Amino acid sequence: MGREVKYKLKTNHKYIVSLLMLLVFGLAGCNGETETNVGKLNFENPLKIPPLLEPNIGSDGIKHFTLTMQKGASEFLPGERTDTWGINQSYLGPTIRASQGDRVAFDVVNNLGQTSTLHWHGMRLPAVMDGGPHQMIEAGTTWSPHWTIDQPSATTWYHPHLHGKTAQHVYKGLAGMFIIEDEDSKKLPSEYGVNDIPLIIQDKLFTSDGQLLEDNKSSFGTIGNKILVNGTYNPFFEVKASRVRFRLLNGSNARAYNFGFTDNRKFQLVANDAGLLQEPVTLDRIMLSPGERAEVVVEFKPGEEATFHSFSSNNEIGKGEFDLLKMVAANELTESTPIVGQLSTVLPIEVPNNAKLRQFKMTMENQINDKSMDMNRIDEVVPVGTKEIWEINNFGSSHNFHIHNAAFRVLDINDKLPPEYERGRKDTVFIPNGSTVRIVVEFGNYPDPSHPFMYHCHILRHEDDGMMGQFLLVKPGTESKTPVKLPQASKDEHNGH
16 A cells, blocks of 8 residues: 555665564563463462552542552562562552542652652543653652543553653552443442452563562563562462453553463453443453453353463564463352443444544654654644544554553554454554554543643553653644643643642
8 A cells, every 4th residue: 555655665774774683682582581381380379459449538529549659578479578669558559449420639649769650541631630751750749630530431540651761660560450430331240359350460570589670671671471460479369250350451561461261261351441342242362462451251150260361472572371360260159140232332433524644653763753752842733522543553563552541443453454352442552563553533622732641652661762752632723823842841740730
């Protein structure tokens, strides 16, 4: 096609050199370690379930939450104490749960001894509350964002987004799940910790004395050979209901997972990143790249066991076979209603007539459209509430693409319909090497000509290296009048005002 020829003609010497380097040094390996744990686990540790964070509700009805970023120590491997970071605890953070229409307010306390941020991944909210690289939280200070939940039910999450250090801060343990509910989602299994279970999957490398090891040599950053689920190594989960809703979050820095069960049992996909599907889809595999989420419902029989597993993929970041979690069903299970029919009353995102097309090129140099991230440069100006087609062309290694304050639907991958599991509402999509992916993007309704949102690769090493751009949401008709340069970050941005 014409657009493919146009981009291929731009391929130059530096791309060829980079390709040769990747072929020489290898893309897939887990940093020289074996790429499987099959047969090495005995599933002896109960799966930790992140606690639900209960809000203080003011007389005005606002739900107030406090999140404290802090240093700690955790025991992942037997007898080894690992230095970690966490939120309200030593590793990871609590689960936050709110409903559509709720007014929420946070006090994010930084006790790390260094600057960080806290970004609400998948949330629709004003730019100054987004927690991106412009909303820095200095050591010893508190950031207090607030907004109204005005989006459909979804499994979102929160994590740092400090430019240049996102990979390090997430890897040390700063992440948690943020569940949004509405009337549709409450029809599914919703008893948290019983039949509604968060699964935050992350891979790690450990030193000989049990400390977290970061790989600064790999082009993808750290790809580990030991898997944690909710911060639990070698885990099992006792199933108590006949149908369980698992909220899957790929919280890894770089690894992709091809989820399924070793007995190849089928499960129902009920939601993508940004919300419920129109109807459930029956699958036996689902691939999630870093930052992607999915909700699946799995059926169990009394007394049976099933091993949740990641199967090897044919992309550079998804190689390796890993057992993740043994699920052990009790002899008596609480019966739950079958999942059938319509799930969501939210209409699919459709392409409007005369939709604007924007094109993005991702390269091996971890650039977008041949540019590295510049905190003071605005790359795109978008009218609020619009729907546009974004075309992402990948001429580098494996990447993915995340857009802040937006939801989208994948239209096609290399001119073909996406797999069934990628057809719902999303905010992050995997872009295979050499592929073109088109998405129709639905933007939020918070105009602000001074504070940008981000779009970027969610392989965190790539993001830190500069594979990120900035866009402003503005009132329709003001796009041409909006400056494309920002002043130096000011103190008010640090405090989210």
